[in-house]
Amino acid sequence: MLKPILLVEDSGQDVELTLAALTKARLANEVIVLRDGEEAMDYLSSQGRYATRARGNPALILLDIKLPKVDGLEVLAFIKSQQRLKSIPVVMLTSSREEPDLTASYQSGANAYVVKPVRFQDFVKAVQDLGGFWAMLNEPPPGSVRFRRPE
Amino acid sequence: MNKSPSHPPEAVPDLATCDREPIRIPGSIQPHGILLSLDGDSLRILQASGNAEQLFRIPVENLLGRRLPEVLREMNAGELVDAIECAALDTNPVYLASVSMAGRAYRAVAHLHAGRVIVEFEEAATGQLFDGNVSFHNLYPLVRTFLDRLQGLETVEELAQMAAEEVRAITGFERSLVYKFDPSWNGQVIAESRGPGIESYLDLWFPASDIPAQARELYQLNRLRLIADTDYKPVPLVPALDPETKAPLDLSYATLRSVSPVHIEYLHNMGLRASMSISILRDGKLWGLISLHSRTPKTVPFEVRVACDFLGQAFSTHLAAKEGQAEYEHRLHLRSITAKLLGYMAEEERFIDGLINHPDELLALTAASGAAVLFEGNCRQVGITPPEPAIRALVNWLSDNRQAAEVFRTESLPVEMPGGEWFREDASGVLAVSISKLYNSYVVWFRPEVIRTVKWSGDPQKPVEATAKGMRIHPRKSFEAWKETVRGKSLPWRPSEVEAASELRNALVGVVLRKAEELAALSAELQRSNKELEAFSYSVSHDLRAPFRHIVGYAQLLEDHLGDKADETAVRFLNTIADAAHSAGMLVDSLLNFSRVGRAALHLMDVPRAAMVDEIRQELAEQEPATRDIVWQIGRLPTVQCDPVLMRMVWLNLLSNALKYSRKKAATRIEVSCESTEDWHTFAVSDNGAGFKQKYAGKLFGVFQRLHNQEEFEGTGIGLANVRRAVGKHGGRTWAEGALDAGAVFYFTLPVRAVATRHDLTK
Numbered sequence: 001m002l003k004p005i006l007l008v009e010d011s012g013q014d015v016e017l018t019l020a021a022l023t024k025a026r027l028a029n030e031v032i033v034l035r036d037g038e039e040a041m042d043y044l045s046s047q048g049r050y051a052t053r054a055r056g057n058p059a060l061i062l063l064d065i066k067l068p069k070v071d072g073l074e075v076l077a078f079i080k081s082q083q084r085l086k087s088i089p090v091v092m093l094t095s096s097r098e099e100p101d102l103t104a105s106y107q108s109g110a111n112a113y114v115v116k117p118v119r120f121q122d123f124v125k126a127v128q129d130l131g132g133f134w135a136m137l138n139e140p141p142p143g144s145v146r147f148r149r150p151e
Numbered sequence: 152m153n154k155s156p157s158h159p160p161e162a163v164p165d166l167a168t169c170d171r172e173p174i175r176i177p178g179s180i181q182p183h184g185i186l187l188s189l190d191g192d193s194l195r196i197l198q199a200s201g202n203a204e205q206l207f208r209i210p211v212e213n214l215l216g217r218r219l220p221e222v223l224r225e226m227n228a229g230e231l232v233d234a235i236e237c238a239a240l241d242t243n244p245v246y247l248a249s250v251s252m253a254g255r256a257y258r259a260v261a262h263l264h265a266g267r268v269i270v271e272f273e274e275a276a277t278g279q280l281f282d283g284n285v286s287f288h289n290l291y292p293l294v295r296t297f298l299d300r301l302q303g304l305e306t307v308e309e310l311a312q313m314a315a316e317e318v319r320a321i322t323g324f325e326r327s328l329v330y331k332f333d334p335s336w337n338g339q340v341i342a343e344s345r346g347p348g349i350e351s352y353l354d355l356w357f358p359a360s361d362i363p364a365q366a367r368e369l370y371q372l373n374r375l376r377l378i379a380d381t382d383y384k385p386v387p388l389v390p391a392l393d394p395e396t397k398a399p400l401d402l403s404y405a406t407l408r409s410v411s412p413v414h415i416e417y418l419h420n421m422g423l424r425a426s427m428s429i430s431i432l433r434d435g436k437l438w439g440l441i442s443l444h445s446r447t448p449k450t451v452p453f454e455v456r457v458a459c460d461f462l463g464q465a466f467s468t469h470l471a472a473k474e475g476q477a478e479y480e481h482r483l484h485l486r487s488i489t490a491k492l493l494g495y496m497a498e499e500e501r502f503i504d505g506l507i508n509h510p511d512e513l514l515a516l517t518a519a520s521g522a523a524v525l526f527e528g529n530c531r532q533v534g535i536t537p538p539e540p541a542i543r544a545l546v547n548w549l550s551d552n553r554q555a556a557e558v559f560r561t562e563s564l565p566v567e568m569p570g571g572e573w574f575r576e577d578a579s580g581v582l583a584v585s586i587s588k589l590y591n592s593y594v595v596w597f598r599p600e601v602i603r604t605v606k607w608s609g610d611p612q613k614p615v616e617a618t619a620k621g622m623r624i625h626p627r628k629s630f631e632a633w634k635e636t637v638r639g640k641s642l643p644w645r646p647s648e649v650e651a652a653s654e655l656r657n658a659l660v661g662v663v664l665r666k667a668e669e670l671a672a673l674s675a676e677l678q679r680s681n682k683e684l685e686a687f688s689y690s691v692s693h694d695l696r697a698p699f700r701h702i703v704g705y706a707q708l709l710e711d712h713l714g715d716k717a718d719e720t721a722v723r724f725l726n727t728i729a730d731a732a733h734s735a736g737m738l739v740d741s742l743l744n745f746s747r748v749g750r751a752a753l754h755l756m757d758v759p760r761a762a763m764v765d766e767i768r769q770e771l772a773e774q775e776p777a778t779r780d781i782v783w784q785i786g787r788l789p790t791v792q793c794d795p796v797l798m799r800m801v802w803l804n805l806l807s808n809a810l811k812y813s814r815k816k817a818a819t820r821i822e823v824s825c826e827s828t829e830d831w832h833t834f835a836v837s838d839n840g841a842g843f844k845q846k847y848a849g850k851l852f853g854v855f856q857r858l859h860n861q862e863e864f865e866g867t868g869i870g871l872a873n874v875r876r877a878v879g880k881h882g883g884r885t886w887a888e889g890a891l892d893a894g895a896v897f898y899f900t901l902p903v904r905a906v907a908t909r910h911d912l913t914k
Contacts (some may be wrong), residue, residue, distance in 0.1 A: 118736030120707035
């Protein structure tokens with residue numbers, strides 16, 4: 001079974017659009033949607049609502065920067081500080097083109113930083129590239145199952 | 152005076168040894184009178200001058216031990232007896248009475264000092280101005296005239312001149328000098344009155360050693376001295392010591408007191424046979440002397456001396472008033488100069504120029520002959536100053552050694568500062584005020600060595616007179632000696648001048664501080680608004696962009712959802728929605744970009760212009776339909792130091808504009824060129840496109856300024872505003888030339904030597 005893609009995104013519209021883009025990009029992974037930073041950290045450390053979730057790390061985390069409660073940069077720092085989590089590829093997916101965010105993201109160990117393009121087609125292409133690269137082509141971290149593209 | 156045998160013979164005898172000479176207790180008197188010392192209570196005669204027999208007609212030994220009244224009664228001098236017994240005596244000699252003996256008239260004058268009544272019998276003068284019966288009635292008109300004339304005088308110099316004339320007129324001396332001490336007790340002749348044939352000493356300076364400290368002290372106590380004949384033979388007192396105190400008699404207040412042989416030698420060398428001096432006191436301290444000279448022996452009657460003393464005191468009183476007034480007026484004058492300078496500074500863009508552009512006032516403020524203003528690293532000089540490197544060395548020394556001092560002054564920099572010998576001629580005197588510790592900012596005034604400022608009424612080149620040669624002491628030699636004492640020294644800075652400098656400093660510091668505060672406030676305000684702007688654009692970039700993204704996305708989803716069910720109109724509507732939202736999103740991006748260009752710091756590096764332009768050209772060309780006919784003509788472009796990100800944006804905007812606006816031409820022609828001068832590169836991008844009316848050229852570079860509608864040429868109206876900002880940050884200019892339908896040329900300049908502009912200072 002493919003490892004899931006984690007999408008951490010507070011905007012309902014963005015969730016819907018991203019899912020559409022992922023579908024269009026023909027990524028078959030299950031997508032788990034989390035709506036704020038706290039929930040993401042609970043999920044990743046199997047706490048709270050997620051205390052009983054199936055074990056295992058996601059194949060990829062798409063992480064929005066502006067999030068309620070705990071923001072994306074904090075979640076990123078948390079992930080990269082945990083021995084068990086730090087090898088999960090994290091793509092910062094954001095509206096922001098601001099330099100400080102970009103710098104902070106890379107300094108905290110983000111694997112990629114994507115400014116969501118306004119044009120939907122461009123967004124689909126970006127998601128396709130990202131998902132393809134990180135969820136399929138990249139040598140997956142130990143513990144992940146290599147994804148095989150369904151024909 | 153003891154002269155050390157090891158003394159080099161030609162050396163001026165050091166008059167300093169006079170400091171140890173017992174001038175108050177010489178044990179002898181001048182022979183133009185007779186002196187008796189009496190016990191203050193019993194009036195018994197304790198000591199008498201050896202010449203007493205002239206008057207009393209009995210040997211001195213027979214006088215001793217007797218009461219003077221008894222002796223006088225025997226001489227039928229009853230008037231004098233009454234005067235002596237009734238007189239209320241103190242240290243000021245008072246006239247008692249006249250006494251005649253064997254055809255000679257004597258005036259008796261007495262004073263009380265240290266328990267002794269000292270009676271002096273002066274032989275009445277003959278053949279002189281006031282021979283015979285001199286009285287106050289004779290002198291009163293002269294004195295009154297003097298007092299009247301005093302009222303009309305303006306300056307100390309006029310006062311001194313008049314005193315010299317009046318005193319000479321009253322006494323009949325050949326020459327009178329008014330001699331003024333400086334703070335180190337050097338003296339200068341500031342006024343002179345002289346008869347025919349006698350040499351002028353006006354403006355001559357004398358070193359402090361000419362009048363030793365103890366003599367000055369005596370002059371302060373006893374305001375009048377007379378040497379009637381320099382060739383006199385001193386008459387000793389008998390016995391030499393006071394029989395009761397076993398000490399020599401203190402003659403401090405005695406008129407007949409015998410004077411120092413050194414002084415006599417000095418007078419002789421000047422060719423004088425008689426001299427008198429009157430002390431001028433100011434606030435109880437010796438200020439100067441009126442010195443009277445005669446080439447023949449001369450006695451001065453007591454009444455005349457009293458009149459002279461009176462004139463001297465009137466001089467002193469007026470002096471205090473005149474000097475006080477002069478000082479007050481001087482201060483007022485300096486204050487008005489300070490006010491002028493402050494006014495000049497207020498008018499200048501760089502306030503410090505107000506000082507440099509008005510050298511007359513700057514120098515007048517402290518009566519300096521040169522000044523330097525060191526500010527923000529510049530050193531600017533006016534008047535006569537040492538060379539710039541010396542001045543810089545001076546302020547470095549000042550800031551290293553005199554940090555605490557806001558005002559530094561010296562009359563002898565060569566002594567105070569190591570290596571200060573450099574400054575001797577032009578700048579022995581230095582008055583410096585520190586304006587700011589930053590860059591060692593100072594205003595420094597200079598005064599030359601005093602010798603260069605000395606007037607000399609005689610011929611300064613004239614060698615010391617033959618008569619003075621071989622003499623141990625002489626005024627000319629004194630003058631030479633004085634010159635040595637003032638080598639490397641300037642005239643002293645007056646308290647009012649130091650005060651004026653200090654006032655100017657306070658004003659300057661105030662201005663500097665205010666400027667610094669203004670700048671700090673401005674920069675704090677800038678930082679704050681920068682932060683606000685950053686926060687604002689951050690939230691814009693997140694929150695404003697998202698809805699446009701959503702519109703575009705959902706329009707697409709809807710189109711996908713409808714699939715075949717969407718007719719042509721529905722698809723067109725959906726596309727319009729998406730396009731509109733897309734341009735709105737682009738607009739947001741452009742705006743953010745624009746604000747980023749404004750805020751970004753420049754990262755300068757050498758950028759090969761040709762490579763950058765070529766790369767952008769290719770990138771743009773790829774986006775154009777392959778069918779489009781485009782001729783690029785790119786000239787030689789230099790490598791320039793600039794920020795590559797900003798400069799790339801500049802070229803991208805200019806070249807894409809050129810492509811965009813020439814789109815409707817059958818054949819597009821785009822030229823890129825550069826012309827360079829020593830200071831500036833001027834780049835030009837021209838196209839043969841739609842152009843614009845030249846009268847709108849100024850509008851092109853404004854934010855949201857567009858000369859075409861969206862249907863003609865799409866765009867956000869921010870591209871050229873970005874270009875202007877980016878070029879401006881490099882210190883360059885932008886402008887455009889064009890004509891409607893005849894193409895456009897866009898120019899921008901970049902400095903050959905890159906400069907950081909004001910914008911970066913706030914970073």
